[in-house]
Amino acid sequence: YPKQLCGKLEAAANFCFEGVYKEELPWGNGHINDTYRVTFENEQGVKKHYILQQMNKSIFKNPVELMENIVGVTEFLKRKISANGGNPERETLNVIPAKDGKPYYVDSEGEYWRAYVFIENTVSYDLIDNPEILYEGGLAFGRFQSMLADYPAKTLHETIPGFHDTRERFETFKKAVEEDVCSRADLVREEIQFVLDREEIVDCFQDLLRSGKISFRVTHNDTKINNVLMDKDTKKGICVIDLDTVMPGVAMNDFGDAVRIGASTALEDEQNLDKVWCDLELFEACAKGFIEGCGGKLSQEEIKLLPMGARLMTYECGMRFLMDYIQGDIYFKIHRPGQNLDRARTQFKLVSDMEHKWKVMENIVKKYM
Numbered sequence: 001y002p003k004q005l006c007g008k009l010e011a012a013a014n015f016c017f018e019g020v021y022k023e024e025l026p027w028g029n030g031h032i033n034d035t036y037r038v039t040f041e042n043e044q045g046v047k048k049h050y051i052l053q054q055m056n057k058s059i060f061k062n063p064v065e066l067m068e069n070i071v072g073v074t075e076f077l078k079r080k081i082s083a084n085g086g087n088p089e090r091e092t093l094n095v096i097p098a099k100d101g102k103p104y105y106v107d108s109e110g111e112y113w114r115a116y117v118f119i120e121n122t123v124s125y126d127l128i129d130n131p132e133i134l135y136e137g138g139l140a141f142g143r144f145q146s147m148l149a150d151y152p153a154k155t156l157h158e159t160i161p162g163f164h165d166t167r168e169r170f171e172t173f174k175k176a177v178e179e180d181v182c183s184r185a186d187l188v189r190e191e192i193q194f195v196l197d198r199e200e201i202v203d204c205f206q207d208l209l210r211s212g213k214i215s216f217r218v219t220h221n222d223t224k225i226n227n228v229l230m231d232k233d234t235k236k237g238i239c240v241i242d243l244d245t246v247m248p249g250v251a252m253n254d255f256g257d258a259v260r261i262g263a264s265t266a267l268e269d270e271q272n273l274d275k276v277w278c279d280l281e282l283f284e285a286c287a288k289g290f291i292e293g294c295g296g297k298l299s300q301e302e303i304k305l306l307p308m309g310a311r312l313m314t315y316e317c318g319m320r321f322l323m324d325y326i327q328g329d330i331y332f333k334i335h336r337p338g339q340n341l342d343r344a345r346t347q348f349k350l351v352s353d354m355e356h357k358w359k360v361m362e363n364i365v366k367k368y369m
Ligand code: ATP
Pocket: 027, 028, 029, 030, 031, 032, 033, 034, 035, 051, 093, 116, 117, 118, 119, 120, 124, 222, 224, 226, 227, 229, 241, 242, 243, 244
């Protein structure tokens, strides 16, 4: 390919898209991959859209295994959705193969691309202040969980090894504090102590897995509500997208991460901690949706542990932000000094707030058992 055709045009020419190329636009608000909507037109003048994505190789080291996961899961979902009388082109991602039959295309610069059927007439919400939307998001992630309950989770590749190995993350955190390469640890002793004081929760899910009380499931691992496409007119959750981190995991963590972001009253980097708490109405909407969506596939034990998922995911995330601050902001991008510390503080504020509301949160999930 001549230099000017490298990249997205080269990629667009190498997938099984119908018709002739018309245009391409940057699409959505993703932070990880580069996403485009491409338009093709057939001989009758009918236009069709597709999603074309350049995959992030620095975060996902093995794009081939990653696509194997996505093909496995989406093919399985398509069969389930068809069997239930749903629309498999709209209710799951559909991978479009490259012209050589592979589920990805490697361009002449070594970049990996993939393509999906474009799901028309949807919206996705970055900010949620409305329990209805959080309910729909919880419901969609719950249904995802339920439809994949009989998928062999162990056959999935770990696209980010040790992603929610909280023990491992805790040990790495302690090491970073000891090394203290930027001499910042003294500035955040209180926050460090907050993490250390809660070591008892670090192993809770891993212990239960080891003792066989809970089991590995297929988990999404990026359960932000903007990873659910909602119907533009009905506002109902249609399709769970963004399957890069589909891996074996525990259901409580998917729920917990959705709550961490969805039920917080403030942005992740809010500096005024008085504005940050876990809104119980939003928590309840998310719990109701998730448990209903799971449709009886979760055990009583797992449902009881949902509040722990919220606490643990928020704690783990705060610990990661704090560690990154201590190490000099090398992982999470910052736009102002101290932003990672602010992010850590909002997470710890949420954790404390959940601890205060613990009994209420437990009673809420019990209502939907
Ligand atoms: P994140 O920052 O959440 O990890 P990402 O960079 O991994 O995002 P995606 O979430 O896969 O990217 O896609 C980015 C956006 O593109 C989505 O939020 C959604 O708005 C849109 N999008 C993705 N896939 C489709 C699709 N099949 N049909 C319609 N829109 C889509």
